[in-house]
Amino acid sequence: MGRLIFRISDSEEESLRNAAKECGGVSALLRRLIADQLSALVSNPVSTSPSEDALVAKPATTSGEADALQSERVTARLRATEMAALEQEAHRQGLRPSTWAAQCIRSSLSGRPAFSRPETAALREIASQIGRVGANLNQITRALHVQVQQGGGGHDLTREVADLAAEVMTFRAEVRDALKRKLTYWTGA
Numbered sequence: 001m002g003r004l005i006f007r008i009s010d011s012e013e014e015s016l017r018n019a020a021k022e023c024g025g026v027s028a029l030l031r032r033l034i035a036d037q038l039s040a041l042v043s044n045p046v047s048t049s050p051s052e053d054a055l056v057a058k059p060a061t062t063s064g065e066a067d068a069l070q071s072e073r074v075t076a077r078l079r080a081t082e083m084a085a086l087e088q089e090a091h092r093q094g095l096r097p098s099t100w101a102a103q104c105i106r107s108s109l110s111g112r113p114a115f116s117r118p119e120t121a122a123l124r125e126i127a128s129q130i131g132r133v134g135a136n137l138n139q140i141t142r143a144l145h146v147q148v149q150q151g152g153g154g155h156d157l158t159r160e161v162a163d164l165a166a167e168v169m170t171f172r173a174e175v176r177d178a179l180k181r182k183l184t185y186w187t188g189a
Contacts, residue, residue, distance in 0.1 A: 002077070002078045002079075002080060002082070002083025002084075002086075003075065003076075003077060003078075004075070004076050004078060004083070004086070004097055004098055004101055005073055005074070005075050005098055006073070006074060006098035006099065006101055006102040007071030007072060007073055007074075007102065008071055008072055008074060008102055008105065008106065009071055009072070010071075010072060012072075012105070012106060012109060013072045013074065015109045016029070016030075016074070016105065016109065019109070026074065026076075027075075027076050027077060030074065030076035030101075030105070031076060031077070031078060031082070033104060033105060033108055034076070034078065034082065034086060034101060034104060035082060037104050037108075037186075038082065038085045038086065038089065074105075076101070083097075086100065086101065093116065094116060094118075095116070103186065104186060107183070107186030108186070111183075112183070113179060113182035113183040113185070113186050114182075114186055115182065119182070123175065123178070126171055126174065126175055129171060130168060130171050130172075133164050133167055133168050133171070134168070136164055137161060137164045137165070137168075140160050140161050140164065141161065144158065144161065
């Protein structure tokens with residue numbers, strides 16, 4: 001059997017131990033989580049092409065969880081075939097096997113997706129684009145307001161506002177779809 005060692009926070013360990021009480025122990029639960037995730041990937045592979053998943057690897061934390069970032073070591077034994085599949089999937093995601101397994105557990109416990117550094121950078125870029133569109137929308141709204149006050153029609157600016165609103169909706173849909181794909185990847189749901 002392969003051996004996998006990684007660290008999780010104290011709160012994650014507590015959640016893991018509580019969940020494991022009903023599943024035959026921590027090792028049994030970890031094996032089941034990893035096996036479930038790997039079988040979900042085999043039956044429904046998730047594309048990682050830049051066009052689809054160039055989006056958001058660390059789970060989001062709140063300021064209250066900052067103290068809980070102290071990590072604990074968890075050890076799990078896997079069959080050779082499971083370890084090979086885990087290593088292959090971790091490599092495909094550009095992660096170490098222990099990092100991939102920790103993210104799988106964190107996502108299962110928290111219900112939130114985990115994102116790689118390139119994915120996080122891509123989401124930040126999308127957020128920046130949305131911010132720029134919002135700034136343009138503010139400028140157009142001000143200009144439209146001035147034009148209406150001066151007795152002008154403002155029809156040209158109304159069309160620009162509608163175009164920008166459509167662009168924002170497109171960005172929002174892209175982010176929502178990317179987040180759904182990533183959460184589905186990590187939780188297998």
